[in-house]
Amino acid sequence: MIQDRIAELKKRKNAVILAHFYQMPEIQDIADFVGDSLELSRRARDVDADVIVFCGVWFMAGSAKLLSPSKIVMIANGEAGCPMADMATAGDVARLREMHPKAAVVTYVNSSVEVKAVSDICCTSSNAVRIVESLPNAEIIFVPDRNLGSYVARFTDKKIITFNGYCPTHHRVFIEHVDAARRAQPNAELLVHPECVREVVDAADFVGSTAQIIAYAGASSGKEFIIGTEEGVLHPLKRQNPDKRFYMLSDRLICPNMKKTSLEDVVACLEEGVGAIEIDPGTADAAATSLFRMLEVK
Numbered sequence: 001m002i003q004d005r006i007a008e009l010k011k012r013k014n015a016v017i018l019a020h021f022y023q024m025p026e027i028q029d030i031a032d033f034v035g036d037s038l039e040l041s042r043r044a045r046d047v048d049a050d051v052i053v054f055c056g057v058w059f060m061a062g063s064a065k066l067l068s069p070s071k072i073v074m075i076a077n078g079e080a081g082c083p084m085a086d087m088a089t090a091g092d093v094a095r096l097r098e099m100h101p102k103a104a105v106v107t108y109v110n111s112s113v114e115v116k117a118v119s120d121i122c123c124t125s126s127n128a129v130r131i132v133e134s135l136p137n138a139e140i141i142f143v144p145d146r147n148l149g150s151y152v153a154r155f156t157d158k159k160i161i162t163f164n165g166y167c168p169t170h171h172r173v174f175i176e177h178v179d180a181a182r183r184a185q186p187n188a189e190l191l192v193h194p195e196c197v198r199e200v201v202d203a204a205d206f207v208g209s210t211a212q213i214i215a216y217a218g219a220s221s222g223k224e225f226i227i228g229t230e231e232g233v234l235h236p237l238k239r240q241n242p243d244k245r246f247y248m249l250s251d252r253l254i255c256p257n258m259k260k261t262s263l264e265d266v267v268a269c270l271e272e273g274v275g276a277i278e279i280d281p282g283t284a285d286a287a288a289t290s291l292f293r294m295l296e297v298k
């Protein structure tokens, strides 16, 4: 079986496999650790291994390399990018800084290495409010996700200046989908990711990162949940809560990039070294500083 081959290769190379919750079930099942962006960043920094195989999209593997520069970090499928990360450039950040010279730049980890390098600090959807509150600046430029930026603005007195980026997967779910899902499942709680548009977030019973959604569903006394984030999260939700029922808010919540990784890709990484990440050292130092600053915020 291909899973046995992966286990044997992993042992031989002293490798670990990190996978995001949005990956296909069979990928989550062979991973040593499955998590959201924040958990995976911490794991990449702390893991004791020579090789990290990252099953996710490019910016995640890039972050793992920035946090563990001495390790070989490979992206299992090098064609798995993130359209939101590609929306903002370092030039966009420079322009915003010129317009708002007193503002700090907080950059969502769903961003390129170049954008991280010109930022003051990174954040994830789990810690964005804490990161913003940790800074002395009264004005914050928030890059690239306008939906997460607007969500953060609800919890702080600081002025949040959002870049106009968005996640195409979460951004194509609307209040009509909420209304239809509520009608179909009137007893279910609605749990959504803050990358969703404002009207959807406003209609939710709980808003959080993928890890926070999983924790909420596990702790809740409720038995039925409508899930407003990428459908890969159903795999851990169902496995951890066999007595509960989960329904997708919309069948549009599938990220095509997160579904590109196959078990064969993982074998190719481990066997042939395909997908090793290299980052320009000048950019890497500055980008890593933004990530390490994030991880230092308690």
Ligand code: SF4
Pocket (backbone or CB within 6 Å): 057, 081, 082, 083, 084, 085, 110, 167, 168, 169, 170, 230, 255, 256, 257, 258
């Ligand atoms: S779900 Fe959205 S933010 Fe996440 S990788 Fe896909 S496009 Fe990027």
